[in-house]
Amino acid sequence: MLKELLPGAHTICPICNGECYPTGDRSVLPRRLRDVKVLSPGRIPLNPCPSCGATDDERLIYLYLLHRTRAFEPTAPPLTVLHVEPEPRLHEALRRVSRLSTQSVPASQLVSLDIAEQSVDIVLCNDVLDRIRDEKAALRSIRRVLRPDGLALLQSAISSTLPATHEDAHLTTDTERLKAFGSPLRVRLYGVDYAQRLEQAGFAVERFRWWRGGRRFGGALRNRYALVRGELLYLARPSASRLIDEKFSPAP
Numbered sequence: 001m002l003k004e005l006l007p008g009a010h011t012i013c014p015i016c017n018g019e020c021y022p023t024g025d026r027s028v029l030p031r032r033l034r035d036v037k038v039l040s041p042g043r044i045p046l047n048p049c050p051s052c053g054a055t056d057d058e059r060l061i062y063l064y065l066l067h068r069t070r071a072f073e074p075t076a077p078p079l080t081v082l083h084v085e086p087e088p089r090l091h092e093a094l095r096r097v098s099r100l101s102t103q104s105v106p107a108s109q110l111v112s113l114d115i116a117e118q119s120v121d122i123v124l125c126n127d128v129l130d131r132i133r134d135e136k137a138a139l140r141s142i143r144r145v146l147r148p149d150g151l152a153l154l155q156s157a158i159s160s161t162l163p164a165t166h167e168d169a170h171l172t173t174d175t176e177r178l179k180a181f182g183s184p185l186r187v188r189l190y191g192v193d194y195a196q197r198l199e200q201a202g203f204a205v206e207r208f209r210w211w212r213g214g215r216r217f218g219g220a221l222r223n224r225y226a227l228v229r230g231e232l233l234y235l236a237r238p239s240a241s242r243l244i245d246e247k248f249s250p251a252p
């Protein structure tokens with residue numbers, strides 16, 4: 001019994017129930033991400049499930065949806081989910097739930113979503129915002145389609161040492177972007193001001209710490225689901241005060 005609770009004991013993937021191994025081998029990360037202490041590298045598979053390939057981010061988001069939302073609850077009312085640039089394993093798990101109306105869009109369409117205003121219950125947008133040059137337009141778009149009581153899970157690779165997000169429009173080659181942002185796909189590398197940027201776009205932001213979520217999230221010491229230790233989940237909801245401000249402010 002005690003052995004079951006210890007770190008390194010049998011670890012499973014919550015999506016496929018296959019055996020999973022937290023390697024913790026950060027040498028696979030691009031040097032820039034190690035230098036500025038990015039805990040979770042987004043879609044770079046730090047410790048993917050060997051059975052289904054789910055990354056640590058997919059497992060964390062899946063667990064949150066499972067235990068902290070009504071997405072997988074059989075008796076809950078139907079929900080609309082928008083999955084931006086969907087991760088395949090997580091997306092498949094959502095598609096299997098007939099109550100969920102799940103729609104996916106590529107990152108390139110995020111700034112101009114052809115989706116009705118306030119029609120989406122849950123937006124999943126993992127490791128996408130830092131690829132989009134017009135970040136403000138992307139966040140505006142998410143906020144526009146979210147219902148007032150909706151929730152957006154906005155994960156990004158975030159440096160825990162950069163005081164401000166690093167952006168440089170002059171870096172145009174893949175090599176330059178890999179060196180500066182840890183990926184040729186990125187146009188910025190977020191710093192500790194990440195939540196502030198989301199708030200400035202009209203979201204109320206909450207940081208979820210999975211290691212305080214008890215056994216459902218695998219336990220702080222045990223880490224049953226091979227999550228990245230210290231990785232925060234960013235929960236963004238349309239800010240009520242901002243919506244009221246806009247309602248009563250004069251038209252531009």
Ligand SMILES: [Zn+2]
Binds near residue numbers: 014049052
């Ligand atoms: Zn798996």
